Amino acid sequence: MRILFLRPKPSDKTIGLQHVMLVEPLELEVLASFVSSVDSPVIIDMILEKKSIEHIINTEKPEILCVSGYITNVPAMIRYCRVGKRMIPGIITIVGGVHCEVCPEDLNDKSIDYRVVRNATIVFPQLLEHIKGKRDLPKGILKPGEYCSPAELPPFNFYFPVPDRSLTTRYRKKYFYIFHNRIALIKTAFGCPYVCNFCFCREITQGAYYERNLDEVIDELISLKEKDIYIVDDDFLTSRIRVKRFIEASRSANLDKHYLIYGRADFIVKNPDIIRDFRSIGLRTVIVGFESFSDHELRRYEKNIDAKTNEEAMEVLNVNNIDCYATIILPPDWGKEEFAQCKDKLRKLGIHYVNLQPLTPLPGTGLEVTDKSLIIPYSDFSRWDLAHVTMRPEKMSVADYYKNIIKLYNSVLFQPKFLMDYIKKYNVFMLWKMIKGSLMVWRQYMAKIKEAKQNA
Template sequence: MAGDRRAGGNQREIFHAQNCSLYIEEGETVKVLLVRPKPHRETIGLQHVMICEPLELEYLVSNIPDFIKKSIDIKIVDMILEKISYESVLLKEKPDFILFTGYITHVGIIKKLAEQAKGLLPEISTGAGGVHAEVVPKDFKCEYIDFVFDRNGIDGFNEALKALLEGKSKSDIREMLKESGPKKYSFSYKHPAREAVSQYRKYYYYMFHKPCALIKTSFGCPYNCQFCFCREITDGKYFARDVEDVIDELEAIKEEEIYIVDDDFLYDADRIGDFIAAIKERNIRKKFLVYGRADFIVENESLLKEFKDCGLQAVIVGIESIRSKDLHDYHKGTTKQVNEKCIGILKSMDIELYATLIIPLDFSKKDFRELTAWLKALEVRFVNLQPLTPLPGTDIFDMYLPELLIRCEDYHLWDMAHVALKPKHMSISEFYLQLLASYYKVIMRPRHVAALIKKYGIKANIKMLIGSSFVSWQYLQKIWRGK
């Protein structure tokens, strides 16, 4: 236990057999670390232009029952921002239980961090959770990870904590977690403990939104896009929190910039109307970034205008493609014409559009030219071009399994930026080059740069330029290597 290892303490030494857990006496505490890992250096990701708070870990902290809380000392460590090394963190904190969270790109890193923890602190208990653990839990199974929280993470974490405090064996706890019941499709938990990351909060941002706080108001997605990982997390179910509860949480957030991280916030027009009415009633003044579909925006233009007047600043829209065949194959349910009208509506209201597109591997140079010309003609300023990536756990993974260029165990490459399937009309290097060229032709037009400087200032634009340059450098390395 953490207390037993501190110099000058009178507490007894605790014996830890290979398969034993903790046992504590009255007045002793167990040290728990919740760790968000830093991405692998080969991962091409948005971490260069955004670092958001670890909301899932904040929820764990706030929802620990009081009878457990009095017996533990818990801390969140964000290794993306932490100034000391992971090894130094372990030696300084000497945790009894360490839990990691991450996406598919973090799986390999989490295994290594767990191994390192076991090497330095042989008696430590380790766990892994997060969205990938809920969809593909087998990826985390290894000798260095004791517990994988594959459903109802908050409840499972509390069950594991209670069992550890009671001295139950790790094998018994694993069995208990297996038998903990079906996945929940509701959300009734205390608001996240944002103060648990108070030392990091000023560094959390998304693009030009800084400092930025996260809030989640619904879970899952009601649509059936074939490529989407989000719907797999809730087995295709969609459920939303009560609007009044969301407003209570929103009112307590100190940051002005709010990123609503629902998989699709712009879904239920009545709910959005209630949300806007509640903001007005309580005189809440925030700036919002949300996810939304193009067809919702087109069908609810007046509602978007009302939301704009209450703080809506930007919308991330999955445009996905300008080719009808792609939209059909993706089961997207929209059209090129709907996308064009959506872009026009957002532009007319001065709502920033962050457009995302999936580039299929049969794209030719002509397709890239047509896409670039289309984006430029519609005055799109921000675009994320992602090679089609059949993520493990999605409907399309098995379909493309024989064609994969990336090994399943090369987790750090599953970032939706690496080319996972062989291009049909060009080399891999050429495909990366076309992606990069299209990106810069769209975002680096002098007129757009001048408008962004006017809107966000020189300092913020320099920061974004530096961040995007890191991503470009990663792509250039892929081009030079030819893989």
């Protein structure tokens, strides 16, 4: 069977961080690994393709079309399936991904034959058997118009085969993450043991947490050609023992990689020796969800970390010459003063790179809001990108709020004293790529200011 796997292109309405970070579609490589020995699957990354969906479908002529994406991709996922149905009578369409798993009703469209909502790595091969008429439809899959409560779904199963990365060979040189060029992704654990109330990640596994066997992980790392590795666990720094074992195993395997990981500030502060050791085997960057430098806000987010710990974590990273990509949440009650305080703190702590996320009440998280406080309706999926301001600012206009976001970005990202550091650590090409990418994002924010003024 000819199976086409599609990674959607973001809508023009989405503030597209793909200008500064674009990584391989790991979930599609995982699913394609089940069929690559018998069928001829194709993965098309629509972010990198210049051709239209109509052209792709006409060229590939798939019998089965599989699309996976996030909340911002919902309209594109539905559109691709509609185009597929229109162009190829009899085509079978399947959608999945984290948003489909948490909110399958958003993808309930008659052009979509199957929505995968639980244990994709188990039920996907079973679904293909079902399509071939060899078995019943497995549990964990919905047909159009069907609904099922989480309680009716099978228990989580985190089986994870080795992804078939050969199917993205033609794109691989283009994958990067900020200053990490030609980066490969690897997943070593699922879920997160913490319960921060704004976080969508923990909803995906509904609190369940599972770690892959480290020997398997090391074998997969050995097979990767790329030197830069992005470990996409929601939090790689959960257990001192596991991280220590990972470092030892990497050393024994003589791995020569540069790692980018997610980690919490409290682990970094409690385990400076592990961080130092990890640096010696290639840890280059930690994405730290600081969220805030105010104890009051951190309590509100149920982060279970205080502001002092966030500051101490930066000291540990700075001492070890490890880059930090910080994430800060911007709540709607911030005024000019809070933006200014945040700028001072980020600069004082030596944070070079920051992702500013307006507080976004994604479905399934613990953030309850009334429809009145939303300025972007939930159904406008493309704008729920963690960059748009979705909740009405309380102390300034929406346009001014966007202006403050841009000002804060500019004052942290473009500090002249760090430009030379970037060139020394990476190279002029990467710096130029980042400046160009940041300018594209900046232009999108300027368009938001104009739009907000028109809508005021």
